[in-house]
Amino acid sequence: MxxxxxxxxxxxxxxxxxxxxxxxxxxxxxxxxxxxxxxxxxxxxxxxxxxxxxxxxxxxxxxxxxxxxxxxxxxxxxxxxxxxxxxxxxxxxxxxxxxxxxxxxxxxxxxxxxxxxxxxxxxxxxxxxxxxxxxxxxxxxxxxxxxxxxxxxxxxxxxIDRLITELKLTPLEAQVHLNKIVEQVNAIVGTYFAGDVIGEETKRHEAEKERQLRQDKELESESSTELTFEERDDSNIYFTPELGNVIFASALDGWAFRIDQFAQIYAAKLGIKESILCKVLWGDYYLDPKTRRFLQQKHLKGRQLKPMFVQFVLENIWAVYDSVIINNNREKIEKIVKSLQLKVLPRDMRSKDTRALLTSMFNQWLxxxxxxxxxxxxxxxxxxVAQPVRLPRILSIDVKEKPINEVERGLFSCDASDSAPVVAYVSKMFAVHSEMLPENRRKQLSAEELREKGRLQRIARLHSSDTRVGEKPVLDATASDIDHSEIPISESLDASLEQLHLQSTIDSEDVVVSQQKPSEETFIGFSRLYSGTIRVGQKLYVLGPKYDPAFPDKHCSEITVKSLYLMMGKEMESLQEVPAGNVFGIGGLEGHILKNGTLSSTKECKNLAGVTLESAPIVRVALEPADPSEINKLIEGLRLLNQADPCVEVLVQETGEHVILTAGEVHLERCLRDLKERFAKIEIQVSPPIVPFRETIVPVSEHQPNKDNIQRGVVTLSTPNKYCTIKVRTVPLPSNVTTFLNQHALTIKSIMDERQQRNKIDLHATEEYEDAIKDITIKGECILNVDEFFNLLQLEFDKAGGNEIWKNVVENIWAFGPKRVGPNLLINNVHNYTRRSWQKYFSDTKMPGSLSSDINEVNSKFIEERASLEPSIRDFEEGIHTGFQLATKSGPLCAEPLMGVAYFLEDFTISIDYENVDISEIRQKLSGYVITTMRDACLQGFLELSPRLMLAMYSCDIQATTEALGRVYAVISRRRGRIISDELKDGTPFFQICALLPVVESFGFADEIRKRTSGAAIPQLIFSGFEMLDEDPFWVPTTEEELEDLGEKSDRENLAKKYMENVRKRKGMSTDKKIVEHAEKQRTLKKK
Structure with a gap:
């Protein structure tokens, strides 16, 4: 080639x-x-x-x-x-x-x-x-x-070669098998299409309904609209071989074909139009050899004809494999080579490497x-062609809308002219060694340059030799490339030596620099140019992921393009300019783009939204340098790693620990290797993987009061100075409500963001609760507005039923937690105290106050109280809310976030003798006391019910043969996983196994399962959410039966307690572990 x-x-x-x-x-x-x-x-x-x-x-x-x-x-x-x-x-x-x-x-x-x-x-x-x-x-x-x-x-x-050599399928069986795979893929694509259609039609119906309501209001009449679905043409979204968007291939053997290739071959032989053959070479079509007509199966009338795809395509492929690989028949090989007019070298024909011969034949044929x-x-x-179709979805505008400004016109038309605005998207930053860049690569000298360098070196050697004074030095005839005569060089010697000295000085400086500065990592942006032409030296704006054209001064910086590169795998070639429509690398973005961003020559450009990540990071480890003095190198290495990997997250804990979050075990190994060998270049100590847990409660019988004969979960606590008393009732949320809140965490966040934008509050205020999104968000979530969200939430409560406390509870929701977006609720249930609910606060367009209070709706009674300086519950709304957030962020079991818990504030009383105290001083002290008392009440109420741990779970998909099936089950069972389904895939010897596996038990799982099955099974682990471990971590045997079965020491391992104590130990919290647990047990160790 x-x-x-x-x-x-x-x-x-x-x-x-x-x-x-x-x-x-x-x-x-x-x-x-x-x-x-x-x-x-x-x-x-x-x-x-x-x-x-x-x-x-x-x-x-x-x-x-x-x-x-x-x-x-x-x-x-x-x-x-x-x-x-x-x-x-x-x-x-x-x-x-x-x-x-x-x-x-x-x-x-x-x-x-x-x-x-x-x-x-x-x-x-x-x-x-x-x-x-x-x-x-x-x-x-x-x-x-x-x-x-x-x-x-x-x-x-x-x-496809595996169907022949491994599964030993006939061409007819292979066609049925291939057809099923195409149908499965089309079924998946069809579900995506149907989902989009339903979503679009529902939005259209809501808009039509809203328009109709406004019209009815104006006309003072009533009408209704029905949800109807328009028929959409979906013929162009499916994979069909006759349309040419399906390729049959064996990449290892180097061949591939589409239907039209064989249609072109047989069109001349059969005398049939190529376009017609393309339609009948795939599917339920047969060729009648007598009439040369195409038949379908219902017209065969019992005749044993083969489908055309089998007869004209697959049998030819099978014949080559049979002759070369399976039976290695030399005569048949020569006939095939001759009939296909292939050029095969005699040495290939004689070679014992049949795969090489097969590849040589297919490389010429297909x-x-x-x-x-x-x-x-x-x-x-x-x-x-693509950009007018793709960009409307990226820019979140309707496809049918026409471009409204110069930027959109340039984007939609892929305009590469100099007058078009430059718009590029950087999807990720990746690190390369500086010495790999074209400008730093050692240049290969041409023949002329090598001859010139040699001539200068010979002159230098000649000059340095001792010559007699006055004698003219001469060049040896063999060393001269001009002629064979003696040539005086006194006239050009000085100039030549000066040139050589300059060159040697430059070379020596390069050596010194290379010794002083070892190879460093340089970050290049992996980019696509959508509009304009980008050039080296051009000034552009970097628009961050949060950039909004309405606020052009925020999340925006200016850069100068330092370098442009043509991507050639691990190699790169320098470019001076790149026109629109190309993928390229760009240098000079370090410090301006962290992971992705938009480049534009104008601030009027919309931000090209960030990419959709399918797997959120879930596995975290703490890092520290082996040598504490190298902590700065670790910090710098983590900064570089965070920029180079689009999925990894780098955090600094409140304890000062440096933590990285990765998508899985393999991803973690790659990140650690990059840190040690490329970015930090130091020895690093890594903690055992830190796995997230959640804490929750389960319902207990209401007929089991606690020791004070009070309903379980109801806690009344007073502040240390006894001035304030808080009564809180703890109730587990219905499971369907918890799931709903998990699925719509982004909706809650977006509602809060929208409110803060409306009030011109800096969006940085939302960063404190962004971490809560990353491990509870389910991909594909639909963002709802405030009213839709709360209507659906109330429906979920109604579905749960069985408890009157959930009736109209949505109207009294005070806050979500932890970090204001989690799946726990604070609900106002104080008698004779009304406040605006969360829904009303965030759906109102008036000038707001804070999340916990609204000074614009202060009633006259509150004004009188404030005037007399007598504190009331409204003064401590912020403290109540903060106490709830602290309690849900760090639970009582092992300081992990809570999940699926509702706290009802039943009563809040203030009892102060105003005559003998300084009210202003008491008000200040009470603010802090209310926070801690509210937090303690929530945690105590949690413990009074039946607490449980929730485990992070992986969805595990494994393909295994019948022989390896038992060993796969054994490994999953040993790691406390459970099988969800297993079924034999049609036409294959493989079982498709779906299982759930706790993340805490998953480390080393892939290696173990490969080892146990001799590489026959490879698992794929995807984070699927949290699942409750139905075991009380505080359970001890108490009944006679339990004591008889397990003994006083409870010899059976309490798994929930084990996990809880491991987390507490890691966090430096107290545990129940004793150095000597059972001193009365017999000593079995011998004294030496």
Whole structure:
């Protein structure tokens, strides 16, 4: 293959209509990197014989070791199509050149954030499915990501060779199997389409209903509107081989084809139009050999005909494998080579490596790169076509709306002219060694430069030798490249020596600099230009993720573009400018962009929203340097890691500990390796993984009062000075309400944000509760307005039923917690005390006060109280609210957040002898006392009921053979997981197992299950939420039966207590552990 030069690729960047930006998405080990290797071989970057072995785009050492992709990496490819056309009797050959910007994304669930960043930069996607494993967990994820980003996909059914060599399927069985996979993928896409249609129609109906209500109000009449659904054309969203958006392939063996390739072959042989053959070569169609007519199965009338896809396509593929791999029949191989007019070298025919012969034959007959790149060019859109479709969703505007300003016109038309505004999106920042940058790369000298350098060195040696005074030095004839005569050099010697001295000085300075400054990490922005042309030295605005054009001075900074790069895998080439529609790297953003952001030449540009992360970080560890004096290096390393990884989060605890949050165990290992070897370059001590828990309560019988004969959960406490008494009742929330609050945490946050924006309060105030979102948000959440949210919340309470306290409870909600957005409620139930509820406060458009009080609705009685300086409950609303937030943030079991608890404030009384005290002084003291008393009342009420721990859970998907099934079950059971479902996948020997596994028990799970099954089972772990461990951590045997079964010492392990004490020990809290637990037990150790 001829090597494609950088100049050819740069030349194509300005031809926007011939650019294709694509990414490869799939489940782990479905063949993404092998496919990309084959595409790279078409450009001469690697040898075609090494495709699938080099894993060129896996540039990290740990990627090569594990055999999985961990970071999305991009490369630009050149593709040329030769087209023939007839002009009269003369055949004219035309060629079209295309630039393919390819991004290879990871398939492992821990690196889903890399899939998000890759799909945002692209207009098309290649979705790979292993035909043996079928549709897997991450296949669903990447299909959803492509749908959300409005990326047009092509389906590649990969590893078809495994159907022949491993499953031993016949061509007919293989067609049925392939058809099922296509149907499964289409079913998934269909659900996304239906969900979008229902959402859009519901919004349209609500808008129509609101318009009708306004109209009825004006006309003083009543009418109703019904929710109806318009029919939508969904024919263009599905994968159908006859349309050319399905590719059948074996990336390892280097072949791929679409239906139209075989239609073109057989059109001439059968005398049938190619367009007709394309429609009948897939599906339930048969060819009548006598009449040359196409029949469907119902017209066969008992005849044993084969489907056309089997007869004309699959049987040919099967015949090649049978002749070369299975039976290795030399005669048949020679016949196939002759009939297909292939050129196979004699040494390949004689080779014992049958795979090499097979690859050589398929590379000529059905080359993979040609089939895939032709499909990319034919079926995936150019930036000019894609941007008017994709950008409305990114900018959150209606597709039907026309662009209203210069920026939107430039974005929608992909305008690359100098007059168009520059708008680019940086999806992630990635780190590279400074020495890998083109400007720092050692330059290779040309032949002329090498000869000149040699001439100067010879002159220097000649000058340094001792010569007699007055004698003219001469050059040796063999060393001269001018002629064979003696040449006086006294005239040019001084100039030459000066030049050489200057060169040697520069070289020595370079050496000194390189010794003083070891290779450092430089951050490059992985970017896509949507409008304009970006140039080196140009000044641009960096718009942060929170940027709003209405407040142009906030979250905005100015930068100068230092460098632009053409992405070529681990290599990069310098560029001076990049026109719209291209994917590129950009330098000079360090300190301005943390993870993602927007670049624009104008502040009027809308912020291109952040990417959707499918997996929130859940696993955290605390870090400290092995040498305490290197703490600054650790802090700097964490800063660099936080910028280089789009998913990792770096925190500093209140205790001063440095903590990182990662998506899973594999992600954690990669981050620690990067810290030690690249960013901090020091030895680091890592704590055991810190897993989040939640604390909750379960209902107890109301007929079991506590020791004071008071209803359980009701606590009355007074402040230390006895001036104030608080009565709180603790009640567990219904499970469906807790789930609803978890699912709509972003709705609560957005309502608060909207209110604060309306009051021109800085959005930084919301950062204190953003952490609460990250581990409780369920992806795909729909943001509701205030009234919709509270109406649905009341419906959830009504569904729970069984308790009168939930009737109209929504009207009295005071606050959510912890951090103002969690799944716990503070409810006002004080007699003769009314305050605006949370719903009314946040739905009101008047000038507000604080969250806990509203000075604009102070009644006359309150004004009189304030005037007389006599404190009332309104003075302490903030303290009550703060006490509730503190209690829900740190529970009594192990200082973990609460979940699913409702606190009713039943009474708040103030009893002060105003004649003998200083009221102003008492008011100040009481403010602090109320906070601590409210917190203590909430925690005490929690403990009076039946407390429980909630465990973070992983949803675990495993594919295993029948032989490995028992060992998989044993490992899951030993780690206290449970099987949800297991079913045999049709047409395969694999069982699909779905299980739930506690995160705290998951560390080392993947390694253990691979070891136990000899690599036959690979688990995928996805965080699924929290689940209650139904075991009281304070339970001890008390009844006669329990004492008889377990003994006084309770020999059975209390799992909840074990987890609770481990967390308490880690946090430095007291535990019930004793050095000697049972001193009366017999000593069994011998004295030495």
């Amino acid at each position: 001829p090597v494609v030069t950088t100049a050819q690729l740069v030349k194509l960047q300005s031809r926007t209509e011939n650019i294709r930006n694509i990414c490869i998405l799939a489940h782990v080990d479905h063949g993404k990197t092998t496919l990309s290797d084959s595409l790279l071989a078409s450009n001469g970057i690697i040898s075609s014989k090494l495709a699938g072995k080099v894993r060129y785009l896996d540039s990290r050492e740990d990627e090569q070791e594990r055999g999985i992709t961990m970071e999305a990496s991009g490369i630009s490819l050149y593709f040329q199509i030769l087209r023939k056309s007839m002009e009269g009797e003369e055949i004219i050959k035309n060629s079209d050149e295309y630039l393919i910007n390819l991004i290879d994304a990871p398939g492992h669930v821990d690196f889903s954030s890399e899939v998000s960043t890759a799909s945002r930069l692209c207009d098309g996607a290649l979705i790979l499915v292993d035909v043996v494993e079928g549709v897997c967990t991450q296949t669903h994820t990447v299909l959803r990501q492509a749908w959300v980003e409005n990326v047009r996909p092509i389906l590649i059914l990969n590893k 080359p993979l790169s040609t089939a895939v790149l032709l499909a990319v060019v034919d079926k995936l859109p150019s930036p000019i």
